Amino acid sequence: MLRALTLISLGLLAGCTDGSEDYPRLLPTQQILAEPTLPDHAEPAATSDAPVRNAVEGQGSVTRNAADAIPDPVDNAALSARAADLRRRAEALRNQTTEGDAACPTGSTAPDCPQPAP
Incomplete structure (x- = not known):
């Protein structure tokens, strides 16, 4: 009963709005058409691209040197x-017989029984 009364009260309160928030607030035209402004940290790029180019090239050389320092693991x-050993072991597992096993007689298609290689 208390739950139903609470839901009815919330429903009545939801209907008591003036409707001014039915639509989202729109962005003013002056703000949409204004020239974009650069953030403070982008000021060097506005006057010259040299500092940005030097920073990018410097970071590139640091990355290149770090990559050159890594030994070739291949x-x-x-x-x-290793691949040949794994193939040999897989073939040995395929060739195992289960003829003495009563749960997996020869030619069995049970999911736990080994299946012959195609």
Whole structure:
């Protein structure tokens, strides 16, 4: 009962508005058509692009030097040996037989039983 009374009261209060907030406030035309202003930190770029260019090139050289300092982790011989070992182990698992297992007789399609390679 108390819940219903609360909902009815809130419904009545919601209907007691003047309707002035039915639409969003619009942006004044003078503000829309005004020339854009630059923030304070962008003042050097407004007069010359040299400081910005120097900062970008400096950061680029720092990034390039950091990337050059990272050793090349790719060892193709080690990766090839690892891939061959994984293929050998996968083939050995595929070739395991379960003929003595009563739960997985030969040719079984049970989800837990190993399936022959295609």
